[in-house]
Amino acid sequence: MSAATTTRRTASSGTERRPKEAGRPQAGGSTMDRQRRKLLVPFVGPAFIFYTALFIIPAIGAAWISLHKWAGSGPMTFVGIENYLRVFRDPLFLKSFGNTLLLLFVVGAAIFILAFAMTLVLRDMAGKKIVRSVIFFPHLINALVFGVLAGFIFNPGGIVNTLLAPLGVQNPPAWLAQDNIFPLIMATLVATTTGYFTTILMAGVDRIPPYYYEDCALAGATPFQRLRYVILPLTWDVFGTCAVLWTISSIKIFEIIWVFGGSSGAGIPPTQSWTTAVYTYVTAFSGQSTPAYGAATASAIISLALVSVLVVVLRRAMRRDAVEF
Amino acid sequence: MNSKSRIVQALAVLAGASLALTACGQGSASTAPSEGGTLTYWSMWKDGEPQQKVIAEAIADFEQQTGATVKVQWQGRSNTEKLVPALNTNNVPDIVDGPYAKLATTMGDTGQALPLGAAYDTVVDGKKVSELVPAKYTAISNIKGEDGTPWMLPYSLSSDAIWFDAAKHPELVANPPADWNGFIAELDKLKAAGETPLAADGDVAGYNALWFTTALIRTEGPGSFKTLASDKTGAGWDAPKVLAAAQKVEQIAKGGYLVPGYDASKWPAQQQVWASGKASLILNGSWLPTETSTYAAEGFQYSSFPFPAIDGKPAAVRADFIGWAVPKKAKNPGLAQQLAAFMLNKKYQDDYGTKAKVLPIRADAASAPQMDSVKKALDNATTVYQGGDGVTYAGYMEKVFWPIDDQLFLGKISAAEFVAKMKDAQVQYWKDNG
Numbered sequence: 126m127s128a129a130t131t132t133r134r135t136a137s138s139g140t141e142r143r144p145k146e147a148g149r150p151q152a153g154g155s156t157m158d159r160q161r162r163k164l165l166v167p168f169v170g171p172a173f174i175f176y177t178a179l180f181i182i183p184a185i186g187a188a189w190i191s192l193h194k195w196a197g198s199g200p201m202t203f204v205g206i207e208n209y210l211r212v213f214r215d216p217l218f219l220k221s222f223g224n225t226l227l228l229l230f231v232v233g234a235a236i237f238i239l240a241f242a243m244t245l246v247l248r249d250m251a252g253k254k255i256v257r258s259v260i261f262f263p264h265l266i267n268a269l270v271f272g273v274l275a276g277f278i279f280n281p282g283g284i285v286n287t288l289l290a291p292l293g294v295q296n297p298p299a300w301l302a303q304d305n306i307f308p309l310i311m312a313t314l315v316a317t318t319t320g321y322f323t324t325i326l327m328a329g330v331d332r333i334p335p336y337y338y339e340d341c342a343l344a345g346a347t348p349f350q351r352l353r354y355v356i357l358p359l360t361w362d363v364f365g366t367c368a369v370l371w372t373i374s375s376i377k378i379f380e381i382i383w384v385f386g387g388s389s390g391a392g393i394p395p396t397q398s399w400t401t402a403v404y405t406y407v408t409a410f411s412g413q414s415t416p417a418y419g420a421a422t423a424s425a426i427i428s429l430a431l432v433s434v435l436v437v438v439l440r441r442a443m444r445r446d447a448v449e450f
Numbered sequence: 451m452n453s454k455s456r457i458v459q460a461l462a463v464l465a466g467a468s469l470a471l472t473a474c475g476q477g478s479a480s481t482a483p484s485e486g487g488t489l490t491y492w493s494m495w496k497d498g499e500p501q502q503k504v505i506a507e508a509i510a511d512f513e514q515q516t517g518a519t520v521k522v523q524w525q526g527r528s529n530t531e532k533l534v535p536a537l538n539t540n541n542v543p544d545i546v547d548g549p550y551a552k553l554a555t556t557m558g559d560t561g562q563a564l565p566l567g568a569a570y571d572t573v574v575d576g577k578k579v580s581e582l583v584p585a586k587y588t589a590i591s592n593i594k595g596e597d598g599t600p601w602m603l604p605y606s607l608s609s610d611a612i613w614f615d616a617a618k619h620p621e622l623v624a625n626p627p628a629d630w631n632g633f634i635a636e637l638d639k640l641k642a643a644g645e646t647p648l649a650a651d652g653d654v655a656g657y658n659a660l661w662f663t664t665a666l667i668r669t670e671g672p673g674s675f676k677t678l679a680s681d682k683t684g685a686g687w688d689a690p691k692v693l694a695a696a697q698k699v700e701q702i703a704k705g706g707y708l709v710p711g712y713d714a715s716k717w718p719a720q721q722q723v724w725a726s727g728k729a730s731l732i733l734n735g736s737w738l739p740t741e742t743s744t745y746a747a748e749g750f751q752y753s754s755f756p757f758p759a760i761d762g763k764p765a766a767v768r769a770d771f772i773g774w775a776v777p778k779k780a781k782n783p784g785l786a787q788q789l790a791a792f793m794l795n796k797k798y799q800d801d802y803g804t805k806a807k808v809l810p811i812r813a814d815a816a817s818a819p820q821m822d823s824v825k826k827a828l829d830n831a832t833t834v835y836q837g838g839d840g841v842t843y844a845g846y847m848e849k850v851f852w853p854i855d856d857q858l859f860l861g862k863i864s865a866a867e868f869v870a871k872m873k874d875a876q877v878q879y880w881k882d883n884g
Contacts, residue, residue, distance in 0.1 A: 281711025
């Protein structure tokens, strides 16, 4: 990706220069430009080939499959956009889609509010380096671990209820009831992801020269005003990148849901906690019924379209002139 | 090969990748040369499992006796998921094993499995394989292909039963409940004695579904659930017998027999509760003794009785096959069938029963004492049926039946509401999938 971006920039800067170079006697620009063009193919080529073979062709293949009724092998029947209509008519898909949006917006909002709050506290805190490592730590642990731990912690005879009993709680909530699993997953995601984004935001905050803070102090700004007028404008590009990262990763969230309510292999999660990723997986690979690859790819393509639209909208909405400092 | 099928193949290979959810590469070792004596075998067992040890031993003997080379990949339970994309290429294994439900949906129903006439005709221990596999199992028509020849050769069975600790409840060994009312009376008796009568891992939809499907099959016979699920008008759900079966589930769910919190726990928490002696009975598969052996209470003696009879009808028994299938594209189908037949030798079937402690397919094979009660029920049964009554309609179980059945078994809706919801959902399902 980064190689492609760099070379794209190189290529475009080459084009911009062309009019100036047209007046020169040697066709094809300066030696440096020629050299650059010569390197275009060997540098871009491999990335382009891999990207096309591994991402673009499969995506086109998936789009093609989504127009068929197909069990993964054997005959394919062309059904046009029927799979898409079917998926949109399916209340379960709409529910899964709603859950995906809940993760994206509600969990996303919680993560960034907490992350900004933590950057405010962490900047002036003693031992902030240790604290930063500690809050980043949950992100290093595979989501599967939290899913498996959920059983130990929240089972009727689990740690939480055992701890609550001496406090006089006779009828603790049914933590792992089908309707409660999704809120638990949301809370877990907030807890595990906040540290990650706090760390990235802190890197942006650390770049801000200290004299702005001194200025704030002299002007008697409150911490909130400091956030509003100094930190946010100066870390806006970092925040924008984080928002895009979260959008992309939230739509792919799968494994934590699969193991949180998925009985670690003996079953599938209750439909109340499905996201579009889980819906796609169950439709294609449940192992209990004839695979419906067409409907599964249709659902995957819808997710892809959703991510693309959201990323474009987000980038538009967050576009600001970069503040030079 | 025409260009269209080439495109389809290319797309098919990429399909798995584009879904981007399982990293299921198709294993490079499958590119075996098509010499006479080499086989590729994708197994559902993992290295070190008791069943794997038996199969590995049989394969070693087979190689020694025939001079063939068998390249085994112990892939684990996801072998069929890996098989699907492979079937669209020319790199297919020569033989795979797995439970019926998975092989049927990936190979049997899609016409990708070879009819195993040659294996069924092979003579093993002086008898044809077709005679070694009890007729009542092969009579379940859905392992037969279009030409009437079975495409699957089973080597073991899984079944289900209501399990208990015979050391604690010897009276249930001698006098198991004769029918549904007797069963409820037993539950009431256990409750009155201060025990928790039933355990259930309510988060496993497949286990919850056993109650309704078995209750229905008890009165209406094998195939009745499949008929019900296949009804595009949904009218089948109006039948009084269907409501009666649902009411039995409601009776269990709302009768206060189950371990408190069964509706908010995570497998295997509740079967652990049962195995540690804190609940008396559990409806579960024949794999339960193997699965719970590590945490069972000291002196625990596994025993079971079949799901009780209802209305005095003869009890059919669930028998799910685990067995082999050969893809049509296999490079060495003859040798693959030879291997499958060879592994049905009594020696390996006995090992299956006594070492792996599962139910071998041959009626004359030895079995472990834990399996006595289940084996007796299977041997005595005149008819058998498959788990979920062989319903494999795309997404029907996962998206239609299980979610609504869960609500019934977890005590959220009544039997009448269950029947009404199922009817609506099924009509919609067939409108979309008909």
